[in-house]
Amino acid sequence: MHPLTGVLDPAHLSALTARTEGRPDVVVGVVDGAVDPGHPDLALQPIRFVGAPIPGRDPDAPPGHGTLVVSSLAARPTAPTPGICPGCSFVVRPVPGVDVPPAAPVDLAYALADVVTVGARVVNLSLALQRLPIAGPAGPADDPGIGMLLDTVELARRHGVVVVAAAGNDGELGGPPLVRHPWVIPVVACDDEGRPPPTSTLGRAIGRHGLTAPVLPHELSGTSAAAPVVTGAVALLWSLFPGASAEAVRDAVTRPRSPARRPSVVPPLLDAAYAYEVLRDVSA
Structure with a gap:
């Protein structure tokens, strides 16, 4: 039994972790802050860095945001908190100059394009977008980097790459343009009873094509910790159904289970067991 089974029971992730740790030909992309490749939980794991150079490591510093996100997915099975899909391969693209996100939209666009180009099947974005101090009704959407980022999401869609993004922890309705894109799966965190905290960013688009997920038991919190749960589920599903299309995996x-929940601004809870059933029936 996977050590995280009890923590992730609300999402029924054990339906996947009991069957596989992931396949090495399923490449998981992570775009985040600086990642420490020398972290003991990541020792000997199949992690490749692309794009930005790896920042120097301070051996006395606690693990940063990017390291924790990667560990959520890739930490070796014998680690104190093992990763969700440690048998997969990983491509990591740190965003330059960012340790604790948010990131500039143009930097995020370049980073997402890098991991798509080198073969990621699913990409985790546990970071927020910087907001420009622009007055007027258009607000941060005036940033030309937003259009570039959304174009890169379309690039991911054309390449069959599933994009999972943290919905945000601003306690507002709507969310940034990234999580409103119909190809992106925005993720909202929840407590043990499936309820999102008051700080959750919610909205019609998030409720329509997003998911709620529990958080992993480490220093991360909020949507940054919940997004890797969905990313890991996608990676495990692709490991179990390697011939499935991106559209089929994303749909599953x-x-x-209850379509009537979709009109809410709060997305439904991830149900990995049901996703497995859906893909099993499609693949039969």
Whole structure:
């Protein structure tokens, strides 16, 4: 039994972790802050860095945001908190100059394009977008980097790459343009009873094509910790159904057992067991 089974029971992730740790030909992309490749939980794991150079490591510093996100997915099975899909391969693209996100939209666009180009099947974005101090009704959407980022999401869609993004912890309705894109799966964190905290960013688009997920038991919190749960589920589903298309995997993982819940601004809870059933029936 996977050590995280009890923590992730609300999402029924054990239906996947009991069957596989992931396949090495399923490449998981992570775009985040600086990642420490020398972290003991990541020792000997199949992690490749692309794009930005790896920042120097301070041996006395606690693990940073990017290291914790990668560990959520890739930490070796014998680690104190093992990763969700440690048998997969990983491509990591640190965003230059960012340790604790948010990131500039143009930097995020370049980073996402890098991991798509080198073969990621699913990409985790546990970071927020910087907001420009622009007055007027258009607000941060005036940033030309937003259009570039959304174009890069379309690039991911054309390449069959599933994009999972943290919905945000601003306690507002709507969310940034990234999580409103119909190809992106925005993720909202929840407590043990499936309820999102008051700080959650919610909205019609998030409720329509997003998911709620529990958080992993480490220093991360909020949507940064919940997004890797969905990313890991996608990676495990692709490991179990390697011939499935990106559209089929994305549909399976976001399809709720009760379709009537979809009109809400709060997305349904990830149900990995149901996603497995959906793909099993499609693949039969």
